[in-house]
Amino acid sequence: MEYVAIVVVLFVAFYLFIHQRYLKQDGLKDSAYKKKGSLLNSKESAFYNALIAAVGQQAVVMSKVTMTKVIAPKAKDKKQWFIANNRIAKSHFDFVVCDPRSLEVRVVIELDDGSPLSKGKVERQKLLMHVCQSAGIPLIGATIKHSYQVGKLRRLLAAHIDLIEADKEVRFCKRCGSPMNIKTATHGDYKGRRFFTCSRQPHCTYTENYNVVFEDE
Numbered sequence: 001m002e003y004v005a006i007v008v009v010l011f012v013a014f015y016l017f018i019h020q021r022y023l024k025q026d027g028l029k030d031s032a033y034k035k036k037g038s039l040l041n042s043k044e045s046a047f048y049n050a051l052i053a054a055v056g057q058q059a060v061v062m063s064k065v066t067m068t069k070v071i072a073p074k075a076k077d078k079k080q081w082f083i084a085n086n087r088i089a090k091s092h093f094d095f096v097v098c099d100p101r102s103l104e105v106r107v108v109i110e111l112d113d114g115s116p117l118s119k120g121k122v123e124r125q126k127l128l129m130h131v132c133q134s135a136g137i138p139l140i141g142a143t144i145k146h147s148y149q150v151g152k153l154r155r156l157l158a159a160h161i162d163l164i165e166a167d168k169e170v171r172f173c174k175r176c177g178s179p180m181n182i183k184t185a186t187h188g189d190y191k192g193r194r195f196f197t198c199s200r201q202p203h204c205t206y207t208e209n210y211n212v213v214f215e216d217e
């Protein structure tokens, strides 16, 4: 009798195991996905390109990094830990600049998209300032522009990462955010004049007069 009971229990367990396994598989099959496209929009990529030009080989830039990958709650008990963790669980840092050897985060950068101050935006800024101050990570705020002064970005970051290089102007495509190259016109009315072309040519045909000057803070 005992033997039969064991067999029955084993059988039920086996059935449940298979049942659950197949249910899970079917569940996955029901969920289809599509690619979302670029990780960064054109304005974010322009800033990203300026950042990597500014840091060169002396740092690694990563974007949209989940906060919980960078910081962890410093709590006395479980309840406090969960509350602190929930505050950051769904948030990310726009850009983090890491030491290239250890990939340890040295600086957090928040890119302001220029949208008007909303309740959500204020909440995010408060959270950012608090967590960075609390964890002892420098926070730099930047605003979206058409053109970034790489030298200025480098100076900002140099306070936290050992960077040594002279200033140079790097300009980015207003249409797609890619770095631009300086070229000299070989024919036509502007022969001999310098101008910027998008590095994604022929995919992007944006060009710019060399002398165009953008706002400078």
Ligand SMILES: [Zn+2]
Pocket: 173, 174, 175, 176, 177, 178, 198, 199, 200, 204, 205, 206
């Ligand atoms: Zn372009």
